[in-house]
Amino acid sequence: MKIMNKKLLINIINISLASFSVNALSLEASSDYYQDHNGNFIGYTTDYSYFENFDVYPAAQITRDDWNGYINEQGQITTLRYQLDIDHTTNDFYYQTSDCTGTRYVKLESFFMYHQHDFETEVLKESPTTKKIIQYTVTHEAFDIYHVGDDMFGDKGVSQSAIDANGQFICTKTRQQELREQLEEAQKLPHGEYQDSVMDGIYAEVGDNPLILGKVSDSGIDMTNRYPWMGFEIEENHSVKGYFKGADFSQNIELVKIDPPEPPTELFPRTSHNITAHVRYNGDLSYVNITQGPNIGVDQISVDIKSKGVYDITFPENYLPKDGDINMTQLLCSVNSGTDVYAANTTIGCHRIENTNIIRITTNMKGNPFNSDFSLNLQR
Numbered sequence: 001m002k003i004m005n006k007k008l009l010i011n012i013i014n015i016s017l018a019s020f021s022v023n024a025l026s027l028e029a030s031s032d033y034y035q036d037h038n039g040n041f042i043g044y045t046t047d048y049s050y051f052e053n054f055d056v057y058p059a060a061q062i063t064r065d066d067w068n069g070y071i072n073e074q075g076q077i078t079t080l081r082y083q084l085d086i087d088h089t090t091n092d093f094y095y096q097t098s099d100c101t102g103t104r105y106v107k108l109e110s111f112f113m114y115h116q117h118d119f120e121t122e123v124l125k126e127s128p129t130t131k132k133i134i135q136y137t138v139t140h141e142a143f144d145i146y147h148v149g150d151d152m153f154g155d156k157g158v159s160q161s162a163i164d165a166n167g168q169f170i171c172t173k174t175r176q177q178e179l180r181e182q183l184e185e186a187q188k189l190p191h192g193e194y195q196d197s198v199m200d201g202i203y204a205e206v207g208d209n210p211l212i213l214g215k216v217s218d219s220g221i222d223m224t225n226r227y228p229w230m231g232f233e234i235e236e237n238h239s240v241k242g243y244f245k246g247a248d249f250s251q252n253i254e255l256v257k258i259d260p261p262e263p264p265t266e267l268f269p270r271t272s273h274n275i276t277a278h279v280r281y282n283g284d285l286s287y288v289n290i291t292q293g294p295n296i297g298v299d300q301i302s303v304d305i306k307s308k309g310v311y312d313i314t315f316p317e318n319y320l321p322k323d324g325d326i327n328m329t330q331l332l333c334s335v336n337s338g339t340d341v342y343a344a345n346t347t348i349g350c351h352r353i354e355n356t357n358i359i360r361i362t363t364n365m366k367g368n369p370f371n372s373d374f375s376l377n378l379q380r
Helices: 112-116 175-186 193-206
Strands: 009-011 015-017 020-022 032-035 041-045 060-064 067-071 093-095 105-109 119-126 133-140 159-163 169-173 212-216 230-234 240-244 254-256 274-279 285-292 302-307 310-314 330-336 346-352 358-365 373-379
Touching: 119 230, 119 240, 175 193, 274 310, 330 346, 330 358, 358 373
Parallel strands: none
Antiparallel strands: 009 105, 015 119, 020 067, 032 041, 032 254, 041 060, 060 067, 093 105, 093 159, 105 212, 119 133, 133 212, 159 169, 230 240, 274 285, 274 373, 302 310, 310 358, 330 373, 346 358
């Protein structure tokens, strides 16, 4: 079945496409770079004429730190992988089950050339609960241009979900599934003009545009504070647009074809506060060691059990300021399980709750919440 000659589009709930990769190969050792009219560094590049001809070239490839992707003339992170053109989002996820459960998929409309290669790109989404910006991956294996999926309808899409204007999750049958069921019923009709008419109508609607679904990864990469120069704009339905901060794209962007500037020397932070707290499984503060920083009163540290295996430790603000840089706080937590059988199966995690002086610790045994003795070391 021939596929219509269209650009490849991704429609995905709450997600705006950003074609880039983390841990990309660095171009810094040999590339020229772009800077704005004030000399602010943008990124390394091999696209030398983009900003002079952005009406011809839709995006410039940029490498910075371990990020490699594309930006447009406004400094927004955009798409160019497989010459994609993504300019909107929708509320639709597709599923291969009838009740909108299981693996999520998004609809792709494929330009005829790209069936020859496996498709992969990335999307950004803001979590409505944690407000973190997460990067997910969308993939589709290479496919025969005349045969997509198992039948004339393309990839299997039985149900689709949407978020309505009130924020409610709605699950409905896909149009593709409705047509598939109608075809099955039409095939049971007596042969004749009426059956031919019904089946012709179905064939006409499916036409040369079978459903092509890209698989959305179950987990993603937290991009919220990954790069200090990358900002995000949150749009309707938690869709996200990334952009470059700290550079002025309103005036001419200059390509510097000389040796790249030496990056400023980064120093490891000198620890001025160092404290270790030991906590019992029942939330009792066993003891505290302070090796750097001012004294702390016994009543200035508190432990609150939020739920099974979840502990919140509140420190005084002179040790952990609420508005302090979260990246300057170093945490180390370990389980003191007491027995070998617990030690081998118990895990622990710890993080600072943003804009608070609270450290949250979670302990699990075999993947399930579990109350355990533990130690937490905080350095700042």
